[in-house]
Amino acid sequence: MKNYLKKNYFDFIIIALFIIFIGVSTIVKFKPGVAIFQINFVSFVKEMIAFLPLLFIIIGLFDEFVEKEKIMKHIGEYSGIKGSVIVILLATLQAGPLYGAFPVAYILWKKGCSIRNIFIYIGAFTTMKIPMLTFEITFLGVKFSLLRTLISLPVFIIIALLMEKILKPLNFEVNDGK
Numbered sequence: 821m822k823n824y825l826k827k828n829y830f831d832f833i834i835i836a837l838f839i840i841f842i843g844v845s846t847i848v849k850f851k852p853g854v855a856i857f858q859i860n861f862v863s864f865v866k867e868m869i870a871f872l873p874l875l876f877i878i879i880g881l882f883d884e885f886v887e888k889e890k891i892m893k894h895i896g897e898y899s900g901i902k903g904s905v906i907v908i909l910l911a912t913l914q915a916g917p918l919y920g921a922f923p924v925a926y927i928l929w930k931k932g933c934s935i936r937n938i939f940i941y942i943g944a945f946t947t948m949k950i951p952m953l954t955f956e957i958t959f960l961g962v963k964f965s966l967l968r969t970l971i972s973l974p975v976f977i978i979i980a981l982l983m984e985k986i987l988k989p990l991n992f993e994v995n996d997g998k
Contacts, residue, residue: 867917875920879927892932899934904977907937911944912953921945935992936984943976 845853895903925938948969956965
């Protein structure tokens with residue numbers, strides 16, 4: 821426990837400062853501080869409570885029932901363009917906030933997905949989700965959405981290739997707590 825407290829000391833200081841700031845803001849009626857708490861923080865916590873339990877159930881089922889060999893075969897190190905297309909399709913079919921992509925990315929990595937495909941998945945999740953594209957088309961038009969997607973796709977693929985080149989020699993291993 822001491823090691824945990826020592827390791828996360830800075831995080832606890834930030835949390836304490838936030839609580840103090842909100843408390844003082846409420847007492848002195850500092851409107852920006854009260855708004856940060858009531859509008860931003862509370863709505864964010866409600867969203868997370870509604871979204872994360874279901875996400876973790878789905879990830880747990882995926883972890884338990886999908887074999888590592890299948891992931892490695894289809895989106896692993898030697899999957900090539902086919903693997904990249906699969907992770908792009910996976911990302912476009914999902915919905916939800918960006919913080920929902922990271923547990924999925926972790927479980928894919930744990931199951932043997934390549935570093936390149938992890939970064940392609942996160943990039944596609946941030947820019948190409950179908951629910952997001954439908955809103956974008958409604959407000960900005962098909963031409964803009966298509967152009968933005970055609971520009972974004974190669975950019976995050978290039979970034980994924982660069983990240984793979986940088987991170988692959990470091991031989992990261994998944995630490996799943998076992």
